[in-house]
Amino acid sequence: MCRALRRIVLLVAVMLCLTQAAADTFQLTDGTTVSGELVSPNELGVLLRLDDGSYSERIAWVRFSQADLKKIAENPRVKQLVEPFIEVAGDEVPKKPEITVKPVTRMERPAAGSLLTGFVSSSVGFAILLLLYAANLFAAYEVSVIRGFPAALVCGVSAVLPVIGPAIFLCLPTKLKTAEHALAEAAAARQTRAQAAAEVAAASAALGLGQEEHAAAPGVDLPPTQIFKRGEFVFNRRFFETKFAGFFGVLRREADKDMVLTIKTGDGLFVVERFTRITANEMYFLTKRAGGISEMTIPFIEVQEIELRHKDAPQMITDR
Structure with a gap:
């Protein structure tokens, strides 16, 4: 029993010695020493x-001296934790590799020139210039319509002075037509319509379109002739669009192909080939004249009578 007790005491003493041998002494940055x-x-x-056998509080790595940190880093188990806190001496810092800049081939810059030269020398730029010039002329035409100046005058000035020309006329006050000028235009229009009516009558006489030559063959049923007189009907845009819809197309329908539409005004008779357009106050239509087919304009207020008949039916409307 004494031998067993001696062995236990000896074992405890050896363990204490090993524990003392494993303990290290560390120098902290605040001057204290811990073991x-x-x-x-x-x-x-x-x-x-x-x-x-007790434990100290957790000591941060930054509190250990550099010598102790290097000593602790020798332990592979804690090396990765300690290395970030170890200061590297200047001679131990690896040198950065020297960067060698190699010459490269660069594209040559084009010779500097004016903006206009750059536009003209390029096909795309030249096309842009043409579009801008066309837009300038279109703007000049719109300005002439708004301000009441002759379109030829405004467009001519704008062709010589792009941008500046339209701006000049746009800054000018609107040119209003005087009463004398309006009366002169109305008289000229009436004279033109009278001349056209005379030419239509002459052409009809020359082609033998009189009443006798247009008599229908016996036994042929023709659609009845329709007469529309002022006072019995209101001549306006809706009237013409509903009553004579077949005369608004470029090609007439089969039912209207052989129909003749005659309009009577104070200037004479007009045979309508087809209506080109119609507004709230006047109508535009094509009529045959001695020199061919031309477009006429007649206000609704000047229409006295309208006849719609078959081409083989006798004409009942006269210019008297």
Whole structure:
């Protein structure tokens, strides 16, 4: 029994000696010294198991001296945790490799020139210039319509002075037509219509379109002739669009192909080939004249009578 007790005491003494041998002494940055075994290391620091078997508070790595940190880094288990806190001496810092800039082949810059030269020398730029010039002339025409100036005058000035020309006429006050000018235009229009009516009558006489030559063959049923007189009907845009819809197309329908539409005004008779357009106050239509087919304009207020008949039916409307 005494031998067993001796062995136990000897074993305890050996363990105490080993524990004392494993304990290290560390110098902290605040000047204090601690001794113990490193346990439970992590990113925040490490605990020390003191000689009496108790544990110290966790000591941050930054509190250890550089010499102790290098000593602790020899332990592979904590090396990665300690290395970020070890200061590297200047001669130990690896030198950065020298960067050698090699010459490269660069594209030559084009010779500097004016903006206009750049536009003209390029096909795309030249097309852009043409579009801008056309837009300038179109703007000049619109300005002439708004301000009441002759379109030829405004467009001519704008062709010589792009942008500046339309701007000049746009800044000028609107040119209003005087009463004398309006009366002169109305008289000229009436004279033109009278001349056209005379030419239509002459052409009809020359082609033998009189009443006798247009008599229908016996036994042929023709559609009845329709007469529309002022006072019995209101001549306006809706009237013409509903009553004579077949005369608004370029090609007439089969039912209207052989029909003749005659309009009587104070200037004479007009045979309508087809209506080109119609507004709230006047109508535009094509009529046959001695020199061919031309477009006429007649206000609704000047229409006295309208006849719609078959081409083989006798004409009942006269210019008297």
